[in-house]
Amino acid sequence: MSETVEGGSAPDRLAGPYEPDELDRLDEQLIALVLLRARRARGRQSDRRASGLPMSPLARENAMLRQYTERLGREGTAIALAVLALSRHR
Template identity: 55%
Template sequence: MSAALDVAAPVTQAPQPVPASAGEQEVRARLAELDGQIITMVLRRAELARYDQSSRRLSGLPASELAWENAVLGRYADALGRQGADIGRALLTLSRLPPPYPSAGRGPSRAE
C-alpha cells in the first residue's frame, strides 16, 4: 500500500498563529504553506477514495455509494456552510475513478 493510503500517517503540524506584526510576505508565505498542505491532503484523499472504489468494483459493487457521498457533503456543509458543500462536491469529483467502460449511446467523434 502506498504512503498516501496510510491513514495513520501524520498530516503536518498545526500552523503557528501569525503575529499581529507580520508583514504581507510572511502572511503570504504561510498561506502558500497551507495551500501546499491542503493539496497534499486532497491528493492523499483522492488516492484513498480511488482505492476504495476499486475494491468495491472488484467485489461486484458500484464504485461509489450515494449514501456515503451524501454523508461527506453533509460533513462539509455542517462545518463550512453552503460553500463547504461545494468543496465536498469538488473533492468527490477529484476522487472518482473513470468509468470502467465508455458510456452507451456515444458514437465515434465527428472531429474529422
C-alpha cells in the first residue's frame, strides 16, 4: 500500500505521462464488440418489426441474462442489462 500525499500517491506523481497499456487495448476491444453487438441487435429488431413480430423475443433476452449472470455473477446481470439497453437505443 502506498502512502497518500497531497496530489495523489507518490507512485502516481512519479509515473509521468500516461501511456496506454494492455488494459486500455482490451477496453477498446470490449467497446468495439459491444457496439457491434448493439448494431446487429438493432438490425434484427428492425427485421422483426418489419415482419410484424415483437422487436426482441423475450426468451432470447432471458437466455442472455442467465448466461451473463452464470458466467460473471451479479455484475454480469448489470452488464447484460446495459448491453440490452444499448441495443435498443441509438
